[in-house]
Amino acid sequence: MTVRFIHSGDWHLGKSFGTLPDGLSGELRAARFDAISRIADIAIHRAASHVLVAGDVFDSPDIARVDLRRTVERMADHPNIVWVLLPGNHDPARSGGVWQRLRRLEPPPNLVIADDAAPLDLAPGVTLLPAPLTSKFPGQDPSAWMTGAVTPPGTVRIGLAHGSVPIFGQGPSSDGGNDGDSGITLAADRAAQSGLAYLALGDWHGTKRITPNTWYSGTPEPDRFPDNDPGHVLAVSVNGPGHADVEKIHSRAFTWAKASATITSADDLAAIDQTIAAMSKTPRALLLNLALAGNVSMAEHERVGAWCERWSARLKWLDVGLDRLAIRPTTSDLDQLAGSPALITVARRLVAITDDATVDDNKRAAASLALIRLFGFAAEAAGEPAP
């Protein structure tokens, strides 16, 4: 007997991306709902009858009603797929909470809310043991009950849980609020303890194998600049009680990437061009967080600015950190001010501030920006006829 299902999690539907510009945040919000349809396509393609979502389906229990409705409608679009939704720490199963609100919308029968820690028959001979979270901080291993759960002999037991697992030598898999952010610790050997054929985990936004039959699927659509491996779902085939085949399938619409580079001249930007090109085949789907460091001349700094503008125009989003990119005016930079020795003095004083380790960072940053403005104003003035 083979059971096929899609393992996903951490959908964070309704996440606002409020710190990003309005248009972009709208696209990113829409992409998360679109992920439902993409997962449905993957499920159909893999002949999977169920999609198990391991918690954090919704970004917040306060999710707007229209977004709940959207979720219901997306799932209703695929009546042949059973969507099993597990409450996570972002959307715990609380009285009067998001799941009760969802139920009030009278969702279709193929939407199953696994908010009860009790065996749930998925198919004949296949039982799901869900470990819903009932609060943000449950304070105990919500999957513990699986071990004592009684099922008829020969039943395929599949676990569904949300939280982090301690990884040998590293502590919990959660990285402290970045990806696995629940602060809930699950037993790493829960599958073995509880006789599970497969344990589907959520909370860690990247895809991660804990044991051969215990996996984090990661979020199907990345929602932040990661240091893990998001953007996949897992197609799982369970052949009897003891064995699971897991296939990692690309599911994301947008790629989020982080990069940092130290440059000494604008020539170094070419190498970054290559790095960016390697990140995504479609730059328009790439969100890049780029931190530049190093010392550049004023002229180089202007070139860096132009380079950033070009990439901003080409990418979905470019967030460049230039805080650590220091400006060192060169002799030829200073030649621009040759008409006024006093301005050269001014420039030298500002450079001295940026170099002074005893000055606080704000003032050094101000001095750096003041330098940029000084040269900018001088260039402007030089470009105009004298008054």
Next chain:
Amino acid sequence: MKLRALRVAAFRRFAAPVAIDGIRDGVNVLAGPNEMGKSTLFHALEAAFLMRFKAGGAALDHMRPHVGGEPLVEVDFERDGRVWRLRKQFGRGANAILSDATTGRIEARNGDAEDRLVSIVRGHRDAAVDLGGMLGLVWVRQQRSFSRPDPDFDPKTDKQKSRGIEYTALIDAVTAEVDATVSGELFEAVRRRTTDALGALVTTERSAARKGGPLDKAQSALADASAKLADAQRAAAAAHDRGDAIVKLDVDLALCNAPGAAALAAATISKLDAEIANAVSARGRRDLAMEKLRALEREALWAEKSAREAAERAIELERLGAALSQAEIIEQELKTLAEKANANPATVAVVQSIVDLQNDLTVLGAQIAAQSALVDIDVTEAGRGRVRVDGTPISENRSLSVADQLTIDLDGLAAVRIRLPNASKAAALKREYDSKSRQLADRLAALDVSTLDEARGKSAARTATLSALEACRLQQAALAPQGIARLADRIAALQAEQTAAADGSTTSPLPAATSLAARRNAIIEAQAALTSAATAALDDAAYRALVVVRQTAAETEARRAERVADLTVRRARLSGEQSGADEDGRAASVDAVAGVVTRAGAEVARLSNEVAALQLLEMTLRDVEAASRDAVFAPIVRRLTPHLERIFGAADLAFKDQFAVDQLTRNGVREAVATLSDGTREQLSVLVRLSFAEVLAERGHALPLVLDDPLVFSDDERLSQMLDVLANASAVGQMLVLTCRESAFRALAGERLRIQAWQPEVGQPTIS
């Protein structure tokens, strides 16, 4: 620049043309009386250099002499070894001609001539800079206010005058090399852009965001977003609190409204009620048993008492009955004795009266006898019955004592009358005797005796009866002190009591006749029954506790039911509110609004950084400029200091705003310039101008120092010192002193100038 000649015609005091020629390097003095026209010459000098040749109106009128005419001014001046001639015709036919004084070649006319003049004098490419300001530094009019060395030559008509000209002039003129440092154009352009950029963001005072500017807008946007966020957070917090409250309510409801809780409470209460009912009835039984025991005990006591009383009564009855019987016998005897005594009249008194009567009779008999005749009648047989004594036949012999008369009838035969002499007495005695004898006889008869002795015997018998009677009476009194009737009553009463007692108590559980032993048994049984009932019944404390438990249970249940109702209502309300909040969606917007706040905050931060950077740039520009200006000030102060020391001793001048002098410090005391004496102010003014002139000369921009009637307020000593200073001011290339104090200024060595008649050239020089 050095002046070489000044010529005027039709100019104020000088209707006729005059000339001052031969102005040399160094000190030149034009001394003369007040009306000589020195100030007019000063005016003319200013007009030449500063007045537009096309000047009109009041300025022109002011130049015209009273007699009329068109003012003409001509100056020769030398710059860099070349001598120039500037001729300005004001009024009708106004023109300006600049020519080379040596060759006579005309270099420029009119406006061009004026422009050329400025650039020649200033030696500066920027003709826009005001020449007046510059000259104003070193051309000091008579009694010119010290603190404002303005270049205007007529306060009433001046239109060039403006604040700060002297400063600008000095900056422009004094600091050729400062210009090279704070290079005007680029530096100013950067500064202007900095100021503009900053001005777009913050107010001039740099203290707040400029209204409507980007920073202001960003701050407003941030404030708006923050307010929205606070609102959304409040909504979200309220929603979460409601969520928490609902969860807690559900928990509370589950706790206090567990299935069967009401039934359990009801069962508990009814069980308690049953227990209480049982307790009540057991306690009732116990109370009854106790009551029965008490009754039995009471009756036993009563029975014992009544038995005791009955026995006592029986004894009494017996005693009284015996006494009554005895008393009745004695009563009978008393009656008998009383009858006997009553039947015997021979009382002691009666007997005594008899004795007394006998004695009386004896006495009386004797007395009668003594007095009476004894008559013895012996009656014969035949006379019996026929003899009558006092009518009474007599049959037997008789001896009669006759005391008074006696008639003896002898049957017809004779009547013998016996009469006694004392018949009356004897008769009285006889009557008494007879009375007493009748009394005695009556008494004896009454006693039914015939003799005294018999009477005595009878009296003794009576006395004996009376004694017996008294003895009986005593006995009776002992037996029935209150009489037989009372004794009988008492007996009857006792018998009634006895009968009543025998009837017994109506409440008695036992027949009145029950024996005491039976009673004791009954009591023992009742005690056992009580013990048993008491064991089965709760004592008061336990019973009260049970009642309290029941009450508590009922109250607890009532509270629970009330709480369930309350929680249910509250939950329903919160659920309703929660639904409302869901529809509102504000809670859901927290993240989005927080993002807006973050972005707005980032924009504010970016603009604030921009402000900080621009302020730093502005400050640095200012600092560098100030340092450069200090480089300008330094030589002026350096030049001025020895002059001040020469005149005032140790002294120090404080410059106010730019180059205006504010304070003089002498001997450590600061004095505001306005409060100084006219003389001191005047001296300071001259010294400062002297220093300016020296510095200008030092920088290669030498201008003649022109003093119009200076030091008029100075005393001789101070004047002498001042003149000494002026005479030694060799650094100033040229000095022109106009004074009316000819003798006072005699000490000032130098060229003495003369006003001479002048014949101006008619017509205009040709331009070659």
